[in-house]
Ligand SMILES: Nc1ncnc2c1ncn2[C@@H]1O[C@H](COP(=O)(O)OP(=O)(O)OP(=O)(O)O)[C@@H](O)[C@H]1O
């Protein structure tokens with residue numbers, strides 16, 4: 185597990201790591217409301233030079249930025265619903281898939297499907313700092 189304590193303008197430290205080491209697979213973002221999950225996806229998309237607007241996919245199940253970045257939010261769906269809508273096949277597509285609120289059960293399923301998976305747990309340490317705990321499975 186890797187740990188980082190980062191301000192808003194330091195998030196690219198992890199973004200760079202990901203663009204160099206993890207170009208395909210699923211990245212699960214976890215953390216309380218307002219921890220910084222969507223902000224992380226925003227930085228990633230910006231870093232890659234994609235100009236699409238990033239928002240939490242609360243009502244749409246999936247959002248795409250460019251043709252290789254996908255964004256999901258499981259908060260309102262739950263794992264079974266998510267799977268019944270065919271999202272596992274989507275997660276197998278070439279590219280990076282960011283899933284806000286993905287749980288341990290999803291990690292297990294992705295593992296058994298041999299899909300590369302990373303979890304990023306974000307915690308608010310102070311108003312201007314977040315702790316990021318990163319695991320690769
Ligand atoms: N590393 C950071 N350091 C300081 N502030 C940050 C950091 N990351 C995000 N923030 C700030 O935290 C706030 C909430 O961020 P964001 O909307 O990304 O949270 P979220 O986890 O997606 O929340 P929700 O669960 O409500 O969708 C924003 O004001 C953002 O600027």
Ligand SMILES: [Mg+2]
Nearest residue numbers: 221222240284
């Ligand atoms: Mg969000």
